[in-house]
Amino acid sequence: MSEDTPVSVTMQKDGDVAVIIVNNPPVNALSWHVRQGLADHFAAALADDGVKAIVLRCDGTTFIAGADISEFGKAPRGPDFNAVLNTIEAASKPVVAAIHGTALGGGLETALVCHYRVAVPSAKLGVPEVKLGLLPGAGGTQRLPRVVGVEAAATMTSLGEPLPAAKAKELGLVDALAGEDSLAADAIAFARAKIADGPRPTRERAVFGDVAVIEQLKTANAKRWRGFEAPYANLACVEAATRLPFEEGLAFERQEFMKLMMGSQSAAQRHIFFAERQAAKIDGLPKDIKLRDVKHVGIIGAGTMGGGIMMNFLQKGFRCTIVETQQDALDRGLGVVRKNYDASAAKGRFKPEQVDAMMGLITPSLSLDALADCDLIIEAVYEDMAVKKQIFGKLDQIAKPGAILASNTSYLDVNEIAASTSRPGDVLGMHFFSPANVMKLLEVVRGDKTADDVLATAMAIGKKIGKVAVVAGVCHGFIGNRMLAPRQIEAQKLLLEGATPQQVDKVHTDFGMPMGPFQMSDLAGVDIGWHRDPNRIESIRDALCAEGRWGQKKQAGFYDYDEKRTPTPSARVEEIIAEFRKKAGIEKREITDQEIIERTLYPMVNEGALILAEGKAQRASDIDVVWIYGYGWPIYRGGPMFWAGIEGTDKIAAALESHGFEVAPLLKEKAAAKAGF
Numbered sequence: 001m002s003e004d005t006p007v008s009v010t011m012q013k014d015g016d017v018a019v020i021i022v023n024n025p026p027v028n029a030l031s032w033h034v035r036q037g038l039a040d041h042f043a044a045a046l047a048d049d050g051v052k053a054i055v056l057r058c059d060g061t062t063f064i065a066g067a068d069i070s071e072f073g074k075a076p077r078g079p080d081f082n083a084v085l086n087t088i089e090a091a092s093k094p095v096v097a098a099i100h101g102t103a104l105g106g107g108l109e110t111a112l113v114c115h116y117r118v119a120v121p122s123a124k125l126g127v128p129e130v131k132l133g134l135l136p137g138a139g140g141t142q143r144l145p146r147v148v149g150v151e152a153a154a155t156m157t158s159l160g161e162p163l164p165a166a167k168a169k170e171l172g173l174v175d176a177l178a179g180e181d182s183l184a185a186d187a188i189a190f191a192r193a194k195i196a197d198g199p200r201p202t203r204e205r206a207v208f209g210d211v212a213v214i215e216q217l218k219t220a221n222a223k224r225w226r227g228f229e230a231p232y233a234n235l236a237c238v239e240a241a242t243r244l245p246f247e248e249g250l251a252f253e254r255q256e257f258m259k260l261m262m263g264s265q266s267a268a269q270r271h272i273f274f275a276e277r278q279a280a281k282i283d284g285l286p287k288d289i290k291l292r293d294v295k296h297v298g299i300i301g302a303g304t305m306g307g308g309i310m311m312n313f314l315q316k317g318f319r320c321t322i323v324e325t326q327q328d329a330l331d332r333g334l335g336v337v338r339k340n341y342d343a344s345a346a347k348g349r350f351k352p353e354q355v356d357a358m359m360g361l362i363t364p365s366l367s368l369d370a371l372a373d374c375d376l377i378i379e380a381v382y383e384d385m386a387v388k389k390q391i392f393g394k395l396d397q398i399a400k401p402g403a404i405l406a407s408n409t410s411y412l413d414v415n416e417i418a419a420s421t422s423r424p425g426d427v428l429g430m431h432f433f434s435p436a437n438v439m440k441l442l443e444v445v446r447g448d449k450t451a452d453d454v455l456a457t458a459m460a461i462g463k464k465i466g467k468v469a470v471v472a473g474v475c476h477g478f479i480g481n482r483m484l485a486p487r488q489i490e491a492q493k494l495l496l497e498g499a500t501p502q503q504v505d506k507v508h509t510d511f512g513m514p515m516g517p518f519q520m521s522d523l524a525g526v527d528i529g530w531h532r533d534p535n536r537i538e539s540i541r542d543a544l545c546a547e548g549r550w551g552q553k554k555q556a557g558f559y560d561y562d563e564k565r566t567p568t569p570s571a572r573v574e575e576i577i578a579e580f581r582k583k584a585g586i587e588k589r590e591i592t593d594q595e596i597i598e599r600t601l602y603p604m605v606n607e608g609a610l611i612l613a614e615g616k617a618q619r620a621s622d623i624d625v626v627w628i629y630g631y632g633w634p635i636y637r638g639g640p641m642f643w644a645g646i647e648g649t650d651k652i653a654a655a656l657e658s659h660g661f662e663v664a665p666l667l668k669e670k671a672a673a674k675a676g677f
């Protein structure tokens, strides 16, 4: 053993069994020093005649959770991972992986070169690389089909979902289940029992199973994988395993891995992996700040938002009191929640008794007084400042001391709302995205006077109910909707100049967005925020609203819809646009797709730069997280601010200038340095 052998890997002996232990918190990632330690200790164990079998296990909460993602893109250091794996697989003594927590990615690939695998029942095993825009590039795509067969290997690699240990055992990925508290001892006993059998190198096993599953997976996931490269690369590698000798398969896998690794999709997806975790951190707040205790949640408003918000809490076992002004609205709201849960139960997501238990957590009421005992109260009534101020004024009288008072407003001034109470420190915004029980984003809006522990508690609650929470400052529309505004304005202008709604929308869906600006308007309701005066027609939207073209709900908006809500381009909308164009004296011209990108997506980057400079977002990556989880920005493009770096901030600034936009100073700065955000 050299003096430089790192302490993140150690070795102990239990009679004739050597136990090699990885200890690299927090997730035992395969950092360079772990690879070095594995190489050194395996060499030592193999050279020791007293050692007849080897166990590889980990300290801490988990088995190896993968390659160290933070090392990607940096100068290589330490031994090559594949070389270390080849040494383990070629060992002349049986090697047993002892798995707890998660064996993921490179972690599972390490377990796959061990000759046997023992796991505790709570362990999970998988290859989630596809979620980082990658594939298991250390033999995973070649060894898995030799252990679990083509069907399971293709599914595991292309979808990236880990398997529970019991399922892994069924598939032969795990040889034996160990006791939850006796893994170390059980693995040693298992290894000792295998001394007589000797090693079982995975590469020498035959690939089995039906390759037809690969095409079936492609068909079944065509919509989900639209625009993504990695799922297809994973499947190509598994397919290669069925026809190439092992070494050639490895070479093919390497080539595909490098392509993905060098490409922008994986860079974007890795960026989001860290961005999502970073978003949870609040600058300037101690990590161990004492949180307020939240057990009982109050919701004001049983409409679509209120009901959806409540569902998040019910699913996590919170008691909820929901308040409406009218009995029929309350009944309707609860009916919708029940219907949604019943539909989920029919799909097997919940058991019927779970639905009953969740519904049993609800106390419906027609009086705000019923919220007196709540620890967190979320107001989700319509967007009217006067109404919100009145509600918060009343809550100030009713809520117990220390209760957190949150508004689900999507645009309004949280400071003004807070000022209608005598306790602005307890007030903040919790902006959910529709449908609130599905969308992962939560903007937590920090008012000028919001107390630190209130902010930290709201962020923690967000995580608890399965949201990705992002801190936003007070400004019109916060992060997401503020950036949406210039996009929508410009999209309308493009119509006047000659584009059609379907052309603009197609540019956005081809880019990877789930829908374009006009499809989104139709879905949300063209009439949202409309002044409601049919005689006041100042925009295309006013004209649509005046004619009752309020979107999908009226089967007419920017598109015409049939009963199944299938959209078709509308001749009437074209007429309305033509009338406006004539009135405005604008000559119709050909609009290129590139111009649509420059005038609808680039302004979002510009607005993002303003938000960042004003401190309304803590960091550029938070803005990316908002757009990925709140609006379905394609994750393989990493969010608008990351994308700006790929597209070129200089190119964006120049194009914006050429279209007459005022370029944000921060964007100008980045453009001058040819830097990303």
Ligand code: 3HC
Residues within 6 Å of the ligand: 026, 027, 029, 065, 066, 067, 068, 069, 070, 102, 104, 105, 106, 107, 109, 128, 129, 132, 134, 135, 136, 137, 138, 140, 274, 277, 278
């Ligand atoms: N490399 C580097 N850092 C990692 C990491 C990894 N593979 N996995 C997690 N971390 C870091 C996180 O960034 C986080 O850091 P922070 O505290 O500074 O924010 C910390 O470890 C804890 O992570 P989580 O907050 O995610 O902890 P959880 O307990 O919620 O989840 C986990 C643990 C399930 C292991 C989850 O972190 C995870 O899914 N990690 C990624 C697993 C993965 O994708 N592995 C494949 C890597 S690629 C690969 O192996 C390529 C190979 O085929 C060649």
